[in-house]
Amino acid sequence: xxxxxxxxxxxxxxxxxxxxxxxxxxxxxxxxxxxxxxxxxxxxxxxxxxxxxxxxxxxxxxxxxxxxxxxxxxxxxxxxxxxxxxxxxxxxxxxxxxxxxxxxxxxxxxxxxxxxxxxxxxxxxxxxxxxxxxx
Amino acid sequence: xxxxxxxxxxxxxxxxxxxxxxxxxxxxxxxxxxxxxxxxxxxxxxxxxxxxxxxxxxxxxxxxxxxxxxxxxxxxxxxxxxxxxxxxxxxxxxxxxxxxxxxxxxxxxxxxxxxxxxxxxxxxxxxxxxxxxxxxxxxxxxxxxxxxxx
Numbered sequence: 001x002x003x004x005x006x007x008x009x010x011x012x013x014x015x016x017x018x019x020x021x022x023x024x025x026x027x028x029x030x031x032x033x034x035x036x037x038x039x040x041x042x043x044x045x046x047x048x049x050x051x052x053x054x055x056x057x058x059x060x061x062x063x064x065x066x067x068x069x070x071x072x073x074x075x076x077x078x079x080x081x082x083x084x085x086x087x088x089x090x091x092x093x094x095x096x097x098x099x100x101x102x103x104x105x106x107x108x109x110x111x112x113x114x115x116x117x118x119x120x121x122x123x124x125x126x127x128x129x130x131x132x133x134x135x
Numbered sequence: 136x137x138x139x140x141x142x143x144x145x146x147x148x149x150x151x152x153x154x155x156x157x158x159x160x161x162x163x164x165x166x167x168x169x170x171x172x173x174x175x176x177x178x179x180x181x182x183x184x185x186x187x188x189x190x191x192x193x194x195x196x197x198x199x200x201x202x203x204x205x206x207x208x209x210x211x212x213x214x215x216x217x218x219x220x221x222x223x224x225x226x227x228x229x230x231x232x233x234x235x236x237x238x239x240x241x242x243x244x245x246x247x248x249x250x251x252x253x254x255x256x257x258x259x260x261x262x263x264x265x266x267x268x269x270x271x272x273x274x275x276x277x278x279x280x281x282x283x284x285x
Binding site: 027030035039059096108111114115116118119121123125131132 | 207209220239242259
């Protein structure tokens with residue numbers, strides 16, 4: 001008979017995976033919003049600081065951006081909760097490295113980015129690098 | 136067309152690397168001065184805003200968010216991601232050379248891996264080409280691009 005995972009392990013990993021899922025949805029939604037707006041330089045309304053009103057208004061009125069920002073805010077609070085039940089030395093590298101791999105996959109499937117071998121390798125290297133940095 | 140980046144766009148990527156890492160370091164330094172905050176002492180968060188380290192950390196993180204979104208407006212998410220990861224390297228190097236902490240062999244190996252990752256991606260194109268104007272909702276801007284880039 002297979003041994004079941006202890007409940008606290010299950011709870012810790014579901015907290016970590018929730019943080020990762022919120023981070024990936026947030027980043028992809030924000031990236032999709034920015035892709036739709038195009039180069040922000042083209043949206044500038046004039047020279048100087050006031051010229052930035054155009055890009056700021058465009059970004060803030062994009063529904064994709066607002067939902068993405070909401071996901072990032074929820075991600076922040078989910079991370080706070082996770083840190084209260086999981087050690088920082090596990091939570092930080094686990095969420096960061098899983099987010100990098102998940103982002104590469106989500107960028108390929110949802111944003112239709114050309115994730116070639118070079119970019120997959122980069123995602124894996126970053127993932128491993130983050131785990132090593134946390135040691 | 137390989138989407139070469141302009142000098143100002145490289146500056147934005149470098150801003151992403153520096154603002155996130157230095158901002159986080161300043162926040163952590165400031166919050167250690169403020170002390171532990173719990174549900175019964177939430178007013179400490181208000182006081183934390185006036186700590187110079189916390190305040191400058193927040194300013195830098197706002198700068199990070201602005202430059203991150205600017206970068207996403209002209210580059211792929213998978214292109215910008217390794218740049219944000221480079222922030223971890225900056226934090227590690229700051230703690231080694233500014234705070235004089237000891238870096239283990241593992242951490243040096245981690246730094247090398249992330250630097251390699253940035254190198255891989257930086258050599259490739261920054262934006263995925265989609266057939267005629269699919270990647271932008273502004274066909275007129277696409278026209279302008281095709282005129283300027285080729």
